[in-house]
Amino acid sequence: MSQKESLSRISISLPESLLEGLDDMVARRGFDSRSQAICDMVNRDINDHKSQSGRDVMTGTLNLVYNHSTPGLHKKLYDLQYKYIDEVISNLSVNLTDTNTMAVLVVQGPADKLRTIADQMISLRGVAHGKLLLNSYNIPPIHPFTRPEG
Numbered sequence: 001m002s003q004k005e006s007l008s009r010i011s012i013s014l015p016e017s018l019l020e021g022l023d024d025m026v027a028r029r030g031f032d033s034r035s036q037a038i039c040d041m042v043n044r045d046i047n048d049h050k051s052q053s054g055r056d057v058m059t060g061t062l063n064l065v066y067n068h069s070t071p072g073l074h075k076k077l078y079d080l081q082y083k084y085i086d087e088v089i090s091n092l093s094v095n096l097t098d099t100n101t102m103a104v105l106v107v108q109g110p111a112d113k114l115r116t117i118a119d120q121m122i123s124l125r126g127v128a129h130g131k132l133l134l135n136s137y138n139i140p141p142i143h144p145f146t147r148p149e150g
Contacts, residue, residue, distance in 0.1 A: 047136050055110040060134035062105040062118050069099045070126025077121060081105065084117050089139060100128070107132075108139050 014022070022034060031037040050056045068074055081088045087109035094102045107114050111134060122130030 047134070050111065050134075050136050052111070055112055056136065057109060057138060058111050058114065058134040058136055059106070059108040059139050060114065060132060062103075062107055062114075062121065063129075063131050063133070064103045064105070064121060064127055065096070065129040066101055066103070066124075066127045067099050068095075068101045068126075073124060073126040076124055077103070080117065080121055084109075084113075087113060087117060106139075 022037065025031075026034055026037045029037070031040070050058065064077075066073060066077070081091060087107050088105055089108055090106040092104045096102050107117065114132060114134060118130065118132035121127065
């Protein structure tokens with residue numbers, strides 16, 4: 001939500017136990033108000049809905065933990081990154097142990113395509129864990145030829 005966006009006031013009714021839980025969360029997480037906390041929750045749910053419901057262009061990360069000693073796995077992961085070079089913006093790999101590596105890929109593109117890429121990587125033999133996290137913001141164009149003329 002931008003600073004200049006107008007606000008609308010709404011009223012909601014909650015069971016007392018839910019209100020107590022909300023107040024506890026507001027205090028523990030450091031929100032300034034119930035409204036701020038509820039805006040955060042609604043924004044998160046809208047973002048999750050968009051990430052599951054279609055072709056909205058989104059950005060995010062694909063987090064993988066894999067056994068780098070699995071024959072051919074490293075090449076398969078890099079081949080997929082190259083295949084989807086328009087969507088895989090960047091990657092970072094960190095060795096966790098003598099056999100396990102964590103990779104974090106920055107991705108951008110239509111949500112359904114990003115889910116396809118994630119599924120293809122996560123399902124590879126040797127990948128122990130994978131999770132795609134998407135948000136509705138876009139990365140500004142970084143190559144001068146991709147910027148709009150103006």
